[in-house]
Amino acid sequence: MTAFVIQTNNLTKTYKKQAAVKNLNLEIQKGDIYGFLGPNGAGKTTTIRMLLGLIQPTRGSIKLFGKELQKHKMDILSRTGSLVEYPSYYGHLTAVENLEAIRRITGGPASRIAEVLEIVQLIKDAKRAVKGYSLGMKQRLGIAAALLNNPELLILDEPTNGLDPSGIQEIRELIKNMPRQFGITVLVSSHLLSEVEQMAEKVGIIREGEMVFQGRMEELVSKASSGFRLSVSDPEEAMGRVLDMGLDGRIRGQLLELGPLTDAQIAELVRHLVEQRHDIYRVEEKRKSLEDIFMQMVGEGSAS
Ligand SMILES: Nc1ncnc2c1ncn2[C@@H]1O[C@H](COP(=O)(O)OP(=O)(O)OP(=O)(O)O)[C@@H](O)[C@H]1O
Numbered sequence: 001m002t003a004f005v006i007q008t009n010n011l012t013k014t015y016k017k018q019a020a021v022k023n024l025n026l027e028i029q030k031g032d033i034y035g036f037l038g039p040n041g042a043g044k045t046t047t048i049r050m051l052l053g054l055i056q057p058t059r060g061s062i063k064l065f066g067k068e069l070q071k072h073k074m075d076i077l078s079r080t081g082s083l084v085e086y087p088s089y090y091g092h093l094t095a096v097e098n099l100e101a102i103r104r105i106t107g108g109p110a111s112r113i114a115e116v117l118e119i120v121q122l123i124k125d126a127k128r129a130v131k132g133y134s135l136g137m138k139q140r141l142g143i144a145a146a147l148l149n150n151p152e153l154l155i156l157d158e159p160t161n162g163l164d165p166s167g168i169q170e171i172r173e174l175i176k177n178m179p180r181q182f183g184i185t186v187l188v189s190s191h192l193l194s195e196v197e198q199m200a201e202k203v204g205i206i207r208e209g210e211m212v213f214q215g216r217m218e219e220l221v222s223k224a225s226s227g228f229r230l231s232v233s234d235p236e237e238a239m240g241r242v243l244d245m246g247l248d249g250r251i252r253g254q255l256l257e258l259g260p261l262t263d264a265q266i267a268e269l270v271r272h273l274v275e276q277r278h279d280i281y282r283v284e285e286k287r288k289s290l291e292d293i294f295m296q297m298v299g300e301g302s303a304s
């Protein structure tokens with residue numbers, strides 16, 4: 001039997017007849033980093049608020065750690081850490097003082113404050129007033145706060161929103177370590193596939209409140225690929241080789257345009273061309289945007 005840390009059954013939230021979340025069946029296993037993706041207004045925050053017991057579902061059920069959220073709310077929430085939208089702090093207080101204020105409410109040992117500041121790499125700035133922090137530092141402090149109660153599950157709503165690439169990278173590295181280092185399962189939402197692609201093995205995509213894809217990241221990425229472009233020294237000759245190998249393609253200027261290929265096919269083609277003394281300048285994957293993938297999935301009617 002699979003141990004789901006989060007499992008929802010036909011989870012639905014309706015606002016004035018308008019469904020913000022429709023029949024959502026989330027399945028997140030222990031140790032997963034689950035990327036919860038969808039464009040603005042898709043229903044990510046609404047779902048997360050329901051998972052955290054902040055709002056009531058209109059319909060459907062939520063199980064966390066195999067228990068009904070409704071019946072075991074206190075127990076479940078004491079095992080969960082979260083960061084929803086922008087966290088607010090006392091600006092004139094330091095990181096340590098802010099965390100101390102939270103710890104007084106949630107409990108736990110005082111020694112945990114230094115531990116969580118270490119995890120999010122804020123030790124050096126721990127005694128500075130938070131109002132002087134960058135957005136990235138504030139988000140990391142939010143994650144530190146979410147880790148205070150030693151959670152088994154971390155739910156992060158767009159933790160990288162508004163950060164620059166290096167800020168995004170820092171948060172990503174932090175999240176990546178959670179299952180490995182601390183055994184924490186993570187649900188992280190984002191409206192950008194590229195942002196979660198490098199950390200999540202599992203992904204759920206919602207669009208207008210409905211799940212259009214749930215599965216392994218590899219599976220999604222292969223759907224995102226619409227083909228490859230090869231820049232080679234002799235396109236005409238190389239095209240002959242491509243066709244010899246039974247692959248489809250065409251020449252466009254100095255480039256070969258090929259259809260979707262597996263890693264093994266690309267490797268074989270490159271090896272073959274190099275053996276034939278072709279110079280390969282570039283191998284580019286043509287990728288669709290997240291929205292294109294949504295369209296493709298909805299168009300194919302594979303929404304589940
Ligand atoms: N309290 C509310 N009352 C009415 N409608 C709401 C309420 N909260 C959310 N909605 C609607 O539900 C839909 C989903 O919103 P939600 O905030 O969950 O989306 P999101 O995926 O988090 O978007 P974003 O990427 O912009 O944060 C939107 O159409 C929104 O307008």
Ligand SMILES: [Mg+2]
Pocket residue numbers: 044045046157
């Ligand atoms: Mg949101």
